[in-house]
Amino acid sequence: MQQELVGSVVLPGDVVGVVRGDVELKLGPGVRREQDKIVATKCGVFRLRKPNMYWIDINQKRYVPVAKEHVIGIVTGKPGENFRVDIGSSQQALLPFLAFEGATKRNRPNVQIGDLLYCEISVANKDMEPELVCVDGSGKSHGMGVLSIDGFMFRCSLGLARKLLADDCPILKTLSARFSFEIAVGMNGCVWVKSKSVTNTILISNCIENSEYLGIDEIEKMVDQLVQSAHSY
Amino acid sequence: MSLRSLSCEQSLLARCDGSARFKHGETSVVAAVYGPGDVKPNKEIINKATIEVTFKPKTGLPGCAETALEKILQDTCEAVILTSLHPRSSISIILQVEHDDGSLLPCCINACCVALMDTGVPMRGFVCAVACAVQQSGEEIIDPTLEQEQSAAAVLTFGFSNESEIITSHMIGQIAQEKFYSALSFASSAAKTVSDFYRSSAEKKLSKVRSCMSRNESMK
Numbered sequence: 001m002q003q004e005l006v007g008s009v010v011l012p013g014d015v016v017g018v019v020r021g022d023v024e025l026k027l028g029p030g031v032r033r034e035q036d037k038i039v040a041t042k043c044g045v046f047r048l049r050k051p052n053m054y055w056i057d058i059n060q061k062r063y064v065p066v067a068k069e070h071v072i073g074i075v076t077g078k079p080g081e082n083f084r085v086d087i088g089s090s091q092q093a094l095l096p097f098l099a100f101e102g103a104t105k106r107n108r109p110n111v112q113i114g115d116l117l118y119c120e121i122s123v124a125n126k127d128m129e130p131e132l133v134c135v136d137g138s139g140k141s142h143g144m145g146v147l148s149i150d151g152f153m154f155r156c157s158l159g160l161a162r163k164l165l166a167d168d169c170p171i172l173k174t175l176s177a178r179f180s181f182e183i184a185v186g187m188n189g190c191v192w193v194k195s196k197s198v199t200n201t202i203l204i205s206n207c208i209e210n211s212e213y214l215g216i217d218e219i220e221k222m223v224d225q226l227v228q229s230a231h232s233y
Numbered sequence: 234m235s236l237r238s239l240s241c242e243q244s245l246l247a248r249c250d251g252s253a254r255f256k257h258g259e260t261s262v263v264a265a266v267y268g269p270g271d272v273k274p275n276k277e278i279i280n281k282a283t284i285e286v287t288f289k290p291k292t293g294l295p296g297c298a299e300t301a302l303e304k305i306l307q308d309t310c311e312a313v314i315l316t317s318l319h320p321r322s323s324i325s326i327i328l329q330v331e332h333d334d335g336s337l338l339p340c341c342i343n344a345c346c347v348a349l350m351d352t353g354v355p356m357r358g359f360v361c362a363v364a365c366a367v368q369q370s371g372e373e374i375i376d377p378t379l380e381q382e383q384s385a386a387a388v389l390t391f392g393f394s395n396e397s398e399i400i401t402s403h404m405i406g407q408i409a410q411e412k413f414y415s416a417l418s419f420a421s422s423a424a425k426t427v428s429d430f431y432r433s434s435a436e437k438k439l440s441k442v443r444s445c446m447s448r449n450e451s452m453k
Contacts, residue, residue, distance in 0.1 A: 007443070011350070011395075011431060012355075012359055013357060013359060013394070013395035014395075032355075034357075039357070041315060041355040043350035043351075045446070060352065061353075090269045090272075126320055213445055
């Protein structure tokens with residue numbers, strides 16, 4: 001792999017490496033193998049996680065479903081024994097009635113059209129419509145399911161959603177030092193926030209949206225500014 | 234022999250998945266891309282994405298000439314987009330002409346390409362387009378203005394891939410065969426200016442992201 005390209009901007013079609021028999025490479029989003037070359041397919045920053053995982057960081061708005069990711073979707077219909085859920089991908093996803101904790105044929109989950117669901121993608125490939133579940137293999141929900149109507153959902157870019165899900169997300173640390181709130185982040189760019197008052201919820205969602213391109217020190221300043229202006233109002 | 238000043242603005246439209254405004258001198262085109270998204274059942278293709286191009290002229294209703302341009306743009310985009318990664322989906326590209334001062338077709342192709350890169354649609358490469366006007370006297374002008382196009386014997390547009398292979402070729406007018414090949418070689422060298430411009434504008438667009446990344450990493 002061309003080590004000098006790591007951290008720099010690549011365009012689609014740029015050759016970022018060659019396939020060698022002795023080295024095992026893991027290719028993430030944005031890079032693919034063409035015969036004996038590794039080629040970038042998107043315009044973005046070429047990243048490496050040592051020792052051998054390569055991908056291209058790109059901030060998209062449109063979500064492409066990937067299995068095992070958690071997303072927030074909106075229920076748009078109830079055909080047959082399933083719910084039809086809009087997760088922002090090219091096709092709407094299917095969620096079977098029985099994929100909820102404690103659901104049986106007699107005991108149907110209480111989900112209406114327009115409800116927000118936090119679920120996991122169980123099947124996602126390019127040829128089929130995605131399928132969701134709200135339980136894990138053993139039947140436990142782990143927080144998945146209907147998100148309460150008291151919260152507020154807003155959409156952000158996929159890059160910001162990934163930042164929020166990182167272990168040491170600076171904006172969430174800063175906000176949790178000042179407010180108490182509940183948050184659910186979907187990899188499809190949907191973020192759901194619930195806190196004690198409407199003002200706090202709006203403040204938190206604005207802070208999160210503003211923090212996308214700010215460094216750690218700038219985030220603290222921005223949050224302080226917004227909190228001050230909200231309280232003075 | 235050089236191009237007019239190129240300028241490019243990305244992610245300018247809030248609602249679409251990607252957008253770009255590309256200018257060759259005064260000629261300005263805005264391209265918006267939605268996708269990969271839903272497709273009507275009568276238009277879906279089982280193993281590829283459907284690429285739909287809508288071309289909107291500056292004034293008047295779109296007619297046959299606009300439909301012909303749409304077909305050229307659709308074929309160009311199909312050559313660079315990895316359509317097999319998104320079967321039964323659609324990638325919609327809408328182009329709006331803001332001002333036409335010559336070289337409209339290359340400007341549209343370049344705007345499409347930058348908008349597709351901005352959206353994050355997987356592509357096997359990019360396409361750089363330039364126009365070459367061959368005057369009655371035989372003189373070749375790269376990136377002609379509207380006046381130069383109207384007085385020319387022929388206007389040729391070529392789109393080139395990363396490796397300078399021809400993806401698209403379009404011609405209006407009549408010239409001798411040798412002139413065609415000489416215009417093609419001029420256009421091929423001029424297209425490198427466009428591809429260098431793509432690279433520098435991508436670096437500018439991502440400079441904030443990279444500086445934010447490196448600042449955060451140095452703080453850890």
